[in-house]
Amino acid sequence: MILFTDDVARAHERVVNMASQMFQVAVAPLSELAGTCNSLKLKGVTTFHDAHVEDVDFVTRALELPGAIAVETPWDKFVQRQHLLAERLTGVRCFRVDCRDDFERAVVALPLPCVLKPRRGVGGSGVAFLWDTGDADHQRAERLDWTGLTLETWLPQGAHPVRPDWLANFVSVETVSLGDAHHVVAVFDKSPIEVVRRGGREGADMVSVTGDIIPSQLSEAQRDVICARVRDCLETLGVRWRVTHTEVQLTPDGSDIIEINGRVGGHLNRLLRLVGGTDLVRAALSVALGLPPALPATEPDGYAMGYFPPFPIRGGQVRSRVTVADLRRLEGLVGVDEVAAAGAAQADSGFRMANVTLRAATADELQRAAAGVARGIRELFAADAEGANGAEEVDMADAVTGHGGADEASTGVEGRER
Template sequence: MTAPAGDASLPLVGVVHRPYGAAGLREIYRAAQGVCRPVLLFRRPVAEEHPELVRLAGVMFPVHILPEGGPVAPVTGLGLGGLTTFHDDELDFTDHLLTALDLPGAPATDRPWDKLGQRHAFERAGLSSLRFAPVDSRDGFRRALREVRLPAVLKPRRAVGGQGVTFVRDPGDVHHVLAHRTSWEGLLLEGLIPPSVHPSGVPWLADFVSVETISTSTRRLHCAVFDKAPVNIRSRAGAEGSDTVRVTGDIVPSRLPAEVRGLVLKRTGEALDALGTRYRVTHTELRVTPADVEVIEVNGRVGGHLTRLLRPLGGPDLVRAALALALGEGPADRLVEQHTELGRDGFMMGLFVPFPHQGGTVASRVTRADLRALPGVVGVDEVAEFGAARGDTGFRAANVTVRSGTAEEMDATVAQVVRGIAGLFAADGLESDPWLQRFAPSRRCQ
């Protein structure tokens, strides 16, 4: 399947693709202008499950379907100068191809995005003293509990966005896990990092942040630090008795005090050094505690929804950066040199408001125009449609972009927007959701 080739002087970059990643087809097309000619690669099971996506991709790009098992031969003859992906589920396959084809960005260690491997790497580098142990069976869970001790977190070694996470705080939680979990392969038990508050004292901000980093062979540019909206946790509401843990928003620039921000960036660089990360855009999550900054995990691809927040503030297009990094040193160095400091043009937030209940269909009739009418809303990426399954939007009622001129304006605007969305989706129970109380105007934390 082919599409117009575009500027033949530009190198080809393969993009291993699937739905619901950090970049869609339009974002890839726009970001590639003047950088490369993207070639979309689909593993056959993905192509068979999403034929309409493959058809749309074929209108915009050359498309190739890779046979089951992912042999390298079908890719070798494409003449690719680089390779990348914007989806976490395709990272390991992409790394396999990068290594086999000896392209920029090939991992320095085996499966660097595996959370167990990261814990070992951070421990060896002296970055973390957090207790952890692999879990692959019921008996393995019991052994890990003796080693790690409570409170702890049971999580998949390869998943993002809080998928499959279970907080194990007491013997009752242990009993619940043993009674409800049937799948044990590929899990990790690690000590629970004590919850804290955002060092700025702003009560509605969460106690963790993310850092977006561009890495070349010798240099690292930390493009932005994002604060987070409060995590939405539903105890024992997920599959196999797990909790549902949902990140609900990203805010840039961060309001971390300068000394804490410096430590966050230092820990991020140390974590990337421990993993040997090169020619990547990475998304590193870190928890800020009164004692230190603990690396939660490193994701080897662009963070979801973040480029839409950075570009209006003069920040880099992370999708464009990932495509350029895939080609090696020259394009990557130009990205580092062209970076400008954020913070002069106000604040941006991506807000994802989850439904309080996962089951059933959407009971509220809400349009994009309804959401755009809320104060400060400058973009609507997603709105749950009346009658659709709540899971169709990842159990989110709405995904909107909010802009303000100052930090104080953002505090007031976010509270208004959250209340507004709750009112629009009142028929789905949002107005009575206790999670919304985190956004109520209140005094700063002491």
């Protein structure tokens, strides 16, 4: 059964019609979601959309379904920090910000640099890095909506211990939680994020994640320490019967938690399936019913990468004419999920030129393939790198290999600043 809220159904009638050809479909106002689920006698409920994780929590608690979380609003970043701080599972201090006065009090209490970000949301949207008092003044001048934010201390910046020239200094940990057992099914490395300072709305920086790599090249000992910390965090939040996606910062002294998300991590399931790993979608559906899913015990078969480079100059329409067939010719590339269409708004593709998948037998082969694919995508989209308004052209191959840029940070992650 696929449930749509009525506002989504009205806005995406075509999608609802398509879904109804393959599945049972129900439409309900958000306020009546629990009652609808009850009348349909559903045995479980889950979501793959971050905006609805709290709705799943509400329904599971109201109907006593599998997946009910003990902590209220556990995916709120401020709430998470408070619980993790109490158990000494993070060293990050934070303040809740819901108005300008909250910000003024917090920016006095926390030493710079620090990070202002939404308490809910994904992908770096709305994040602003406050390096100095000038950045704080920029927020005062540009930001109109102060609700739903948190200001937190800067996470110490480490480096990837194996491939700092290519991989970012944060990882993600994918976990399947049953009753009181938290099974780590994958650890992903990341390619460096890209940051356009003050490039977002209302004073925010524009943050772009560029890629995921499986398996992680951290040592087994390093992975074990990180995974143990994630399990402790999930236990502290009272997570049960849930697939979670946790981002972890690599610090000079070890690691710290960036954030914990109560759903499958975007774009990751396709990579796990390429290397014979856990099917996260199937696992999420299974645990929503309170049933333990099948968890492969084998090591990943080779290496895979999801790569989604942003436009070097963001805004306006796509200039380049690039097809799926053009991308398919790039060596090492095995899948094309999306390509920005000529004439469309860059925003239609999330300001990404393309979203592609690579596969290789070894880590070295994957790195070489990634550099070649990055260079090939840059050349195919050359028209979108021409210096409109004097903007800088950026070498996208450097963005993947980690060369040629100054280190920056997201919610505590390494990146490149433009």
